Amino acid sequence: MTTTSLEPPAGRGRAYWALADCWNVVRRTLTHYRGKPVYIAWQLGFPILSVLLYGYVFGGAMKPPGGGGADAYRDFLMPGMFVMTMAFGFINTATAVVTDANKGVIDRFRSMPMAPSAVVTGRGVTDVIIACAELAILAGTAFVMGWRSDGGFLGTVAAFGLLLLLRYCLTWVGIWLGLLVPDPEAAGGLFAVAFPLTMISSVFVQPGTMPDWLGTVAAWNPISSTAAATRELFGNPGAGGGSWVEQHALLMAVVWPVVITAVFLPLAVRRFQRLSR
Structure with a gap:
């Protein structure tokens, strides 16, 4: 009678199997998305609706920095909309994590001979891949609306890199919250946190147009830093400002x-390890 060992084959180190298990989690999640076209349509369609709504419905009533009409405001708005989409992504992360937890998927992963870190890192890699798709669709929509990047190839690539960096860091916030909240309905309630976080920022208007105390809060909002930095790299209006944090947006x-x-990645891993005991 032969027995099957759960030990990895000789010659393969822990790092290799951690990466392999991470990729298996990514592949599983992407396959799961493919089976739910309605969810994909909502997740990718909401940013497009937001761009069209703010760009065309409210754009004519907004005053862009430096003056100009609706077209000038759309040039100011588009980098902010890219940032807002990346910021809202942590809600999708939290919802996906708590859904898997409630369905027993995470418990199933724990019972398998796989790297414990793969569940968390696999979620992070998946979210970055989805964020790339969201940015591609948003950029295409913005291009059709007349938005252009005047920052050159390297500036444009760097701007999208900063957007993905913001989404990556917020992924760990989403994973941590997804392991804390009891159900997907509670995860959906995180929108009440994300909405003011994006509104009190430079996504739609410059902090200098707000009351002094609120403008200071908006200027020091991490979302504002990414919005101002991407505007600078894209060559769009609205970069800079009077405060130190605005002048050093990049x-x-x-x-x-x-x-x-640095704060939320250890918290997410620790929370997962605590649930695994």
């Missing part, structure tokens, strides 16, 4: 995600 667009990741 620096803070990197510092904020690093700080958020």
Whole structure:
């Protein structure tokens, strides 16, 4: 009688199997998305509706920095909409994590001979892949609406890199919250947190147009730093400002995600490990 060992084959280190297990989790999640076209349509369609709504319905009533009409405001708005979409992504992350937890998927993963980190890192990689699809669709929609990047190839690539960096760091916030909340309905309620987080920022207007105390809060919002930095890299209006944090938006667009990741990645891993005991 032969027995099957759960030990990895000789010659393969822990790092290899951690990456392999991570990719298996990513593949499983993407396959799951493919089986739910309505969910994909909503997740990718909502950003397009938001761009069209704010760009055409409200755009004519807004005053862009430096003056101009609706077209000038759309140039100011589009980088902010890219940032808002990346910021809202943590709600989708939390919802997916708590749904898997309630259906016993995470318990199933725990019982398998796989790297414990793969469940968490696989979710993070999946969300970055989905974020790339969202940004591609948003950029295409913005291009049709007349938005252009005047920052050159390298500036444009760097701007999209900052957007993905923001989404990556917020993925760990979503994973941590998804392991905390009891059900998907509670995860959906996180919109009440995300909405003011994006509104009190430079996504739609410059912080300088707000009351002094609120403008200070908006200027130091990590979302504002990424919005200002991407506007600068895209060559769109609205970059800069009077405060130190606005004048160093490129620096803070990197510092904020690093700080958020340093805080919430260990919290997410620790929370998962605690649930695994």
